[in-house]
Amino acid sequence: MLRYTLKRLVSLIISLAIASLVIFFVIEVAPGDPAQFMLGLNAQPDTVAALRAELGLDVPKWERYLNWVGGMLAGDFGTSYTYRTPVAEMIADRLWVSLPLALYALTLSTLIAFPAGIYAAARHGHPGDVAVMGATQLGVAIPNFWFAMMLVLIFAINLRWFSAGGFAGWDEGFWTGIHSLTLPAIALALPQAAILARVMRSSLLDILGEDFMRTARAKGLSRRQALWRHGVRNALIPVLTIIGLQFAFLIAGGIIIEQVFYLPGLGRLIFQSISSRDLIVVESVVMLLVFAVIVVNFLVDLAYAAVDPRLRSRT
Amino acid sequence: MRSANRRAAPGPKGGCESARPVGADRALPGGTAGRSVCLAIIAKATRMTLLAIKDLSLTIHGAPILKDVSLSIAPGEIHAVTGESGSGKSMTAFAVMQLLPNGAKATGTVTLDGTDILSVTEAQMCSIRGSDAGMVFQEPMTALNPVKTIGDQVAETILIHKAMPPAAAKARAREVLTRVGLPENRFPLSRYPHELSGGQRQRVVIAMAIALRPKLLIADEPTTALDVTTQAQILDLLKGLVAEEGMGMLMITHDLAVVADMAHHITVMRRGEVVESAPTGQLLAGMRHDYTKMLFAASKHQVDLPERPAPAPLLEVRNVSRDYRLPRTALFTPPGMYRAVSDVSFTIDRGERLGLVGESGCGKSTLTRAILGLEEVQAGQILLGGEPVFTGHKPNLAVRRKMQVVFQDPFGSFNPRHRVDRLITEPFHLLPDPPTGTARDAAIAEALTAVGLTPGDARKYIHEFSGGQRQRIAIARALIIRPELILFDEAVSALDVSVRAQILDLLADLCRQYDLTYLFISHDLTVVRSVTDRVLVMKSGEIVEQGATPDVFANPRHPYTRDLIAAAPVMPDVTEGAA
Numbered sequence: 038m039l040r041y042t043l044k045r046l047v048s049l050i051i052s053l054a055i056a057s058l059v060i061f062f063v064i065e066v067a068p069g070d071p072a073q074f075m076l077g078l079n080a081q082p083d084t085v086a087a088l089r090a091e092l093g094l095d096v097p098k099w100e101r102y103l104n105w106v107g108g109m110l111a112g113d114f115g116t117s118y119t120y121r122t123p124v125a126e127m128i129a130d131r132l133w134v135s136l137p138l139a140l141y142a143l144t145l146s147t148l149i150a151f152p153a154g155i156y157a158a159a160r161h162g163h164p165g166d167v168a169v170m171g172a173t174q175l176g177v178a179i180p181n182f183w184f185a186m187m188l189v190l191i192f193a194i195n196l197r198w199f200s201a202g203g204f205a206g207w208d209e210g211f212w213t214g215i216h217s218l219t220l221p222a223i224a225l226a227l228p229q230a231a232i233l234a235r236v237m238r239s240s241l242l243d244i245l246g247e248d249f250m251r252t253a254r255a256k257g258l259s260r261r262q263a264l265w266r267h268g269v270r271n272a273l274i275p276v277l278t279i280i281g282l283q284f285a286f287l288i289a290g291g292i293i294i295e296q297v298f299y300l301p302g303l304g305r306l307i308f309q310s311i312s313s314r315d316l317i318v319v320e321s322v323v324m325l326l327v328f329a330v331i332v333v334n335f336l337v338d339l340a341y342a343a344v345d346p347r348l349r350s351r352t
Numbered sequence: 353m354r355s356a357n358r359r360a361a362p363g364p365k366g367g368c369e370s371a372r373p374v375g376a377d378r379a380l381p382g383g384t385a386g387r388s389v390c391l392a393i394i395a396k397a398t399r400m401t402l403l404a405i406k407d408l409s410l411t412i413h414g415a416p417i418l419k420d421v422s423l424s425i426a427p428g429e430i431h432a433v434t435g436e437s438g439s440g441k442s443m444t445a446f447a448v449m450q451l452l453p454n455g456a457k458a459t460g461t462v463t464l465d466g467t468d469i470l471s472v473t474e475a476q477m478c479s480i481r482g483s484d485a486g487m488v489f490q491e492p493m494t495a496l497n498p499v500k501t502i503g504d505q506v507a508e509t510i511l512i513h514k515a516m517p518p519a520a521a522k523a524r525a526r527e528v529l530t531r532v533g534l535p536e537n538r539f540p541l542s543r544y545p546h547e548l549s550g551g552q553r554q555r556v557v558i559a560m561a562i563a564l565r566p567k568l569l570i571a572d573e574p575t576t577a578l579d580v581t582t583q584a585q586i587l588d589l590l591k592g593l594v595a596e597e598g599m600g601m602l603m604i605t606h607d608l609a610v611v612a613d614m615a616h617h618i619t620v621m622r623r624g625e626v627v628e629s630a631p632t633g634q635l636l637a638g639m640r641h642d643y644t645k646m647l648f649a650a651s652k653h654q655v656d657l658p659e660r661p662a663p664a665p666l667l668e669v670r671n672v673s674r675d676y677r678l679p680r681t682a683l684f685t686p687p688g689m690y691r692a693v694s695d696v697s698f699t700i701d702r703g704e705r706l707g708l709v710g711e712s713g714c715g716k717s718t719l720t721r722a723i724l725g726l727e728e729v730q731a732g733q734i735l736l737g738g739e740p741v742f743t744g745h746k747p748n749l750a751v752r753r754k755m756q757v758v759f760q761d762p763f764g765s766f767n768p769r770h771r772v773d774r775l776i777t778e779p780f781h782l783l784p785d786p787p788t789g790t791a792r793d794a795a796i797a798e799a800l801t802a803v804g805l806t807p808g809d810a811r812k813y814i815h816e817f818s819g820g821q822r823q824r825i826a827i828a829r830a831l832i833i834r835p836e837l838i839l840f841d842e843a844v845s846a847l848d849v850s851v852r853a854q855i856l857d858l859l860a861d862l863c864r865q866y867d868l869t870y871l872f873i874s875h876d877l878t879v880v881r882s883v884t885d886r887v888l889v890m891k892s893g894e895i896v897e898q899g900a901t902p903d904v905f906a907n908p909r910h911p912y913t914r915d916l917i918a919a920a921p922v923m924p925d926v927t928e929g930a931a
Contacts, residue, residue, distance in 0.1 A: 248494040255486070256560060257478050
């Protein structure tokens, strides 16, 4: 297991190094000079040159790459061209919204999807299964922004249980923060839960047809016991893969939901910095997201090994 | 529900040498030992039948599967149910365990130790399964949960029945695993199934089935998926367990040699019905039913091969080795190599029928792929008619078209969406100028006729044919370009004995008609003995013995060959009784 973890860790570091190279150089080749852009079309050439020097744009590319990577490793993401504030601070502020929101949504989606998927598989072909499948079909089909608006209409405007948008910040207390993230989390979670439930169901159905399930029944386990003791853990591998992908999506992909609920999250930050050609912010946020995806994949790999002993011994 | 059988059940129909009652030594906690011994002695006089199946009929979604099946098993008795695929032998076993597919409806009575299994609730059935009746399955590779240790899986049988506290259950799991031949020093409880071989996994499955000393052990084709030497060990183990524990055993198998060797009583089934049932000695001495006679005759079927022509080499395999790269263990060390075939040399003469035997993993299939030019070899040369099958990292098409292959699985080796004519003309792709129009039709008609089908079958789809017919089509596909060499890779292993006999006869006919040269690869010694002139014995990538088939079987020189021949169950000599 240690050997497996180390190997995964090495591949994690290599992936990060390659990703940082690709991100840096792809964004560098994008047309448009940030200094020129910030100063406007009528700026004097020497003013632009001065700003370029200030922003560190006048040194060779590879040197800037090394500075950028070195800075990130030291926690310094550079300074935003537009806002003139440290990028690290901007990202940290947004991350305090996006990361809890993603975790919250993922928890909800897992809590809904696991029971639904397992129930549907256990009742395969019966009305319960058909009902769950119908509901998940709907969950996949409905766009989440429409769903978000319906939530606002019902729970914020009519029932007044939640506020319609905005985020009070964590200073007001943990539960207040959770309260204001609840509607967005539900809106994000439901479509994900629908997909996850379908994956759980089909994966479990495959497992239920395996020979060892029959062996379990021959030992005297009831259908239910066999399902829980031998089925669920074996069915987890594809489910874990999907959870990993969903988490990566949830961190940054919630831009529409952030927009609907006026949340100051990462998605909106990316959107704003792209439109103002704030390259250093885009680079940093993209790198951060790539980092998140790679780390999540690493965790998923570890989870695979925890679930399946065959992976542990295959060094 | 688990009470002693109070009915004075009739004794077993035939003489059963080792029939002895069970029960006195069943280790269940909380039992007052003295009293249960007393009960056992009383029961001994009355309980002679452990399992009684009477007029069992079964339908699945209305389709009849079993019709009025009756049989009975006494404690300590091995009762074999045999028959070809579709005979309902496995369904009979599953009916006893009540592990039937959805939509199954059973009528009649199945009485296990006084309990009518067809009338108890599912919850009661759960307490019978694993405790009173254990079951061993055909496919050991998939019968165990891959994510749980073998110790947990064996202990689960005990814990699920709350027969012992966890610590005692673990100790019992250890004890029973040791009993089935998996000692603690080499097989600790913490092992996972993927760390064990097929035979070892089957031992774990057996340990799970016998952990609570069930009265009845059901074994459904327990050794069909295993190599012959492993099969012999597992059969010995089962025999020993039955004798030791006094269990009754219901053994389902298609292998008549195993049946004749193991069973005290044989029941022969066909199409869901019992055609004949008698004590083994009596049945072998005088079979009453034609179907039984046919089955035994087909199992021993010998074909009549034509004389082989004068030796002239066709395929020459010279010092061939095939290495596989192992996964890297560390980043900067070169990956290890595994030598699957090691320095193998042999020749096949024109018109010769060569056999290749060996157990799984010995390199048979690797060698087959190398001969077909599907993979490059790392050392040595393979020549067909003096030309190499592999030139410059590519298969040599001019040579490739002179060879064809017939695979084991008659169900998986055809594209279900193509018609037979398209399927069997596939090798035409190898030809520079494939026949078209009437020439093509004539070739199809001839190939189909040669294998005993009709030209009219050309427009059918593959699902319209039975397993045996599909294997005929596979042979037609191999024949259609008149190859100089055909490779039969376990080509009859998946077939029922009666169908197998017909296909072997067909081979002999084709030898006469087309002067076939073939390499017949099989784990089944009986078949190889019957359809080959010469035989190679392969072990761990090397050919350990070769020689004329009758000589090798009569006087095996290598110890491994001797082991193989000794382990193979032998069909008894059968004297036909008056019908």
